[in-house]
Amino acid sequence: MTEQITILLVIIPLLCAPITAIFKSHKIAWAITFFVSLCCLLISSYILLQVIDGSQVIYELGGWQPPWGIEYKIDSLNAFVALIVSVMAVVSTVFAYASVQREIDDDLYGLFYAAFQLCLLGLLGIALTGDIFNLFVFLEISSLSSYALISMGSNRKALTAAFSYLILGTIGATFFLIGVGFLYAASGSLNIFDIASRFETYEKMQLVTTSFIFIILGIGLKAAIFPLHSWLPNAYGYAPSVISIFLAATATKVSIYVLIRVLFDVYPMEYWSKLLIPQVLLTLGCVAVIYGSVRAWQQNEIRRLLAFSSVAQIGYIIIGLALLSHSGITSAIMHMFNHAVIKATLFMAAGMILYRARSTTLSDLGGFAVNMPWTFAALFIAGLSLIGVPGTAGFVSKWYLLEGAVAQQKWFVVISIALGSVFAVAYLWKIVDAMYFSAQRKIHITKVKSGDISLAVAPKSMSVALWTGAIACIYFGLFTKLPTDAAKSVATALLGS
């Protein structure tokens, strides 16, 4: 029974997406999407409950035995990532109801939601599958639909952003494919667990190192690890706000999940430790933290600022992984979850500002906090959490990260984390300063029918989604048991100790 349910996570969006594409009506398309993401949330939480004690759920597609057939092998890490994706899908669908009607053309509603479901399907598929070629296919399903979704942004810069994401994303995916080819040539298998179990027999081949480098580069591009992040700021900055929320919270996290799988499950740790990978990742992570935060501080547009801050936050996750210690990996896994919640909340706040003020440029928003105090409060809470103030979710993961860095006496890592936090205060202060302390300015708004109430009131559905996120930021800072336990069990499983 449980095994059969896992495949439904992929089947339900796959079946519903073409049906959604038929409907022109916004209400119906939205209702189907909401139903799909709710189903995915229920199923993935059910699966997480099944595997949280360390057991595994195995599903063989079409009844073909692995390693010949495709196998879904779900442990606590897979289930955790699938849960992050489906929670974010539900939250962004709730947010979408009002926002999509504003930002997307009337005749594209059905197609928009269909592409959204395909993106969800791809991300869930990556999280579940145990077959490395199948993973490539899901990676491309999610990427192709996200290119289309990003290009629907109202600014024409969204088009060029989507195009450069398409070029770089395809290069990344093709590199990954070359790597998979080399690995297949060496091992004769595509099943991740089968490849790993026979690794000693072909470890000496030159092919294996080549395949490793190609796969890491490909995934690094998709995960926007510095210096391969150049597509991210524009893509998230100009996408429709729902898509910024959903992708910022999930797409890079899922790619980092693939990186974790490749590093800890496919190739043994002793193998790539010799290739200086931990040192390289640690250095890149530190540079990403400082560079991303400084660039975020230079931005004048809230959504681009948040996108650069994502580059920095990915740096924290990479540092956590590269420390290779129990607390480092715990912090990386927890930060995947916490950052998804925090960044989704911040992008939702930005989306609501965009909804009401039709602009997210800081110079247009002087004193605007007075007009939307609740949204501003939620943005402030999520901002505190991003900085890592005690009592918020961001603090917990940063604490574990610092603990891991101090335990290994890597002082330059400690310094970069501290610098990153200082700049985080600086760039979030920029928003607070512009919105709260600047003199109030009359906002110049175009293309609005007179008497449009949206200027005065933010839609209920948006507020619900926003405050769910903001409360989660606080909740997971005070009651840390759930994510900490899940992250610790994952870290123990990955390190095998």
Added chain:
Amino acid sequence: MIEYILGHFNYWLIITVMMVGLYTLISRANLMKKLAGLAMFQTAVILFYVSLGKVTGGTVPIVDDQFTIYSNPLPQVLMLTAIVVGVATTALGFALVIRIKEAYDTVEEYEIQKMDSDS
């Protein structure tokens, strides 16, 4: 040495196609030419996979007493999927180029960047 080079002739060709594609992708400012480079780059990977599966003297994988050596069909099957992905990527790329042409009235990257930085 000569034997090594000739023995891996198909791989040298694939590397050439791949690098020509990647170079076109990087060096051309015209978005259509970029997409053409991208398509070449992907095609090289498809050729690479097909080469992987070929066994010298092997036949198609059919059950028959006369044949004992078969080429591996799996890489070719995988490439069917990769071809579909490649077609979808190119189609989406062309669609975006059309939209960019409508919005900017040009498909030259430098002109687009100039317009973006001006606005």
